[in-house]
Amino acid sequence: MSTPLHVERRDRVLSAMAGADLDVLVLGEQANVVYASGHHRLWTAGTRPHAPTCIVVRRTGATHVLSTWDEGVPDDVPFEHLFGITWNPEVMGAALAAIPGLSDARRLGVDGMTAGFLRAVERLAAGAELVVADELLADARRTKFAAEVDLMRAACGVAAAGLDAVVAALPTPDAAAAAVAVDAMARAGSTKPVGEPLVRTADGSTVVDLGVLVEGYEGGIGRTLGGDPEGTADVHRQALAACRPGTVAPGSGSGVTVEVRGAGLGAERPVVGTLEAGMVLSVTTTAGSHRWRDLVLVADEPRPLLGGDDVDGEG
Numbered sequence: 001m002s003t004p005l006h007v008e009r010r011d012r013v014l015s016a017m018a019g020a021d022l023d024v025l026v027l028g029e030q031a032n033v034v035y036a037s038g039h040h041r042l043w044t045a046g047t048r049p050h051a052p053t054c055i056v057v058r059r060t061g062a063t064h065v066l067s068t069w070d071e072g073v074p075d076d077v078p079f080e081h082l083f084g085i086t087w088n089p090e091v092m093g094a095a096l097a098a099i100p101g102l103s104d105a106r107r108l109g110v111d112g113m114t115a116g117f118l119r120a121v122e123r124l125a126a127g128a129e130l131v132v133a134d135e136l137l138a139d140a141r142r143t144k145f146a147a148e149v150d151l152m153r154a155a156c157g158v159a160a161a162g163l164d165a166v167v168a169a170l171p172t173p174d175a176a177a178a179a180v181a182v183d184a185m186a187r188a189g190s191t192k193p194v195g196e197p198l199v200r201t202a203d204g205s206t207v208v209d210l211g212v213l214v215e216g217y218e219g220g221i222g223r224t225l226g227g228d229p230e231g232t233a234d235v236h237r238q239a240l241a242a243c244r245p246g247t248v249a250p251g252s253g254s255g256v257t258v259e260v261r262g263a264g265l266g267a268e269r270p271v272v273g274t275l276e277a278g279m280v281l282s283v284t285t286t287a288g289s290h291r292w293r294d295l296v297l298v299a300d301e302p303r304p305l306l307g308g309d310d311v312d313g314e315g
Contacts, residue, residue, distance in 0.1 A: 005147040006038025006074050009140075010056075010063060016140045017058045023105040024125070025056040025133060028112045031265035032137045034216045037063040038074040050112040052092075052120075057101035064099050089116060096124055109133030141264055143278035148217060148264065149297055152280055153305045154189070155219020156295055159210040160306055161188035163221055166199060166208050170225065174199045174206075181210055190214050194267065198222075200289075207291050218263045221306065222284060222293025232256065236285035236292035243302040245277040259284045263295050280305070 013036045017025060027033050028050040034040060037054045055064040063077055068084045070077075083095035096102060108121065108128045121128065144152070165184030166177045178199040185191075194211030201207075204226055211220035224232070239250040239258050249260040249271045262268030263282040271281060279298040284291065294304040 004038075004074070005145060007076070008145050008147070009035050010037070010061075012140050013056060013137075014058060014061060016136050017056065017109070020107075020109070020131070020133075020136055022107050022109040022131060022133065022136070023058055023128075024102055024107075025054075025109045026052045026111075026117075026121075027054040027056070027133075027137075028052060028110075029137075031141070031216070032111050033065075034265055035137070035141055037065050037077065039065045039067065039077070040072040040216060041067070050114055050117075052096065052117060055096070055099055055102065057099065059101045062100075089120065093120055093124065096120070107131055109136060111137060138269060141268065142262065143276055144264060144280050144297075149280065149305070151215050151217040152219050152263065152295060155212055155214035155217055156221060156305045157219070158185050158188040158190045158212050158214060159219050159221045161185055162197070162210045162212075163208055163223060166206070167225060170206060174201055177206075177208075181208070185210065185212050194218050194220060202289050205289065207289065209291060209293055213266065216265050218266055218282070218295070219305070220263075220282060220293060220295060222291050224290040224292065228290060230255075230287045230290055232285055232287040232290040233292055235287070236283070236294070239283050239285055240294060240296050240302060240304060243275060243281055243283065243296050243298050244300060245275055245298055247275055248273065249275060249281070250283070256285060256287045259286070 027036055033054040036056050053066040062081060064081045065073060065077060067073060067082045070079055086092050103125055105125045105128045108125055109131045111133050162181035162185040165180045169177050169180045178197045181197050190212040192213040194213060198209040206225045209222035211218060235256050242250040250258050252258045261270045261282050263280045275298045277298055280295055282295050284293040296302050296304050
């Protein structure tokens, strides 16, 4: 029986904590919470204030999650490991104080902080050294498990369905084409966008760039429909082919901009330094009004997650 994805990710986080000598992680960033716990909170279109949403205790190997119900919480996180949402800091403090291993933590990692939480930590884990854990989580998330790649491939397929719908709808006003794309992606399995869908027509061609989330993982595609007199597709194809282990991320050239960033649980950081096998990159190639974008798995023979190498326009 294969190991569930959330367990693989949690084990990697616990290993990273051991390497950094962290006793407890207090996480509030959505992607980090999902990665460490497997808990998918209700999706909203707004922003969330930082809060202690997931507590990972190295000594017990347990995760404790901010949730008033167990919807979206993995089965191996018992109900007793959930602490409820409250505006009362005393109630929240009591819930956190009851977590085994928190009060005697020596080194406590955080991925964000508020003045109120800082005061709470000083009471709940007196004397604990606070450590910024952003890099630790970024390093843990940098290379992807096979199941993560499968989810991102599925998300790319949803985005491609939106692109196909735009192709079928043209010629039509940009706003109407964008609406068609959103409808097609919803029908294909995702109503969670990564940014605003782009459909822009100028100089006889239409640029389309679409991104969606599937179980929190990003997928996307960008194409220029209606010709490519500047040969940007060829440059883009070369950039994708250059995403091999042991190399540096492909860079921009004369008149062409190549942007490379990590992709995974939503948008990740720009890529700096040597590429590693198992990384997934979002590669965007732009020249003038022309744009191409694909997600690609770094491998000895890199290919877009959509499974082909057709970057010439209509999918």
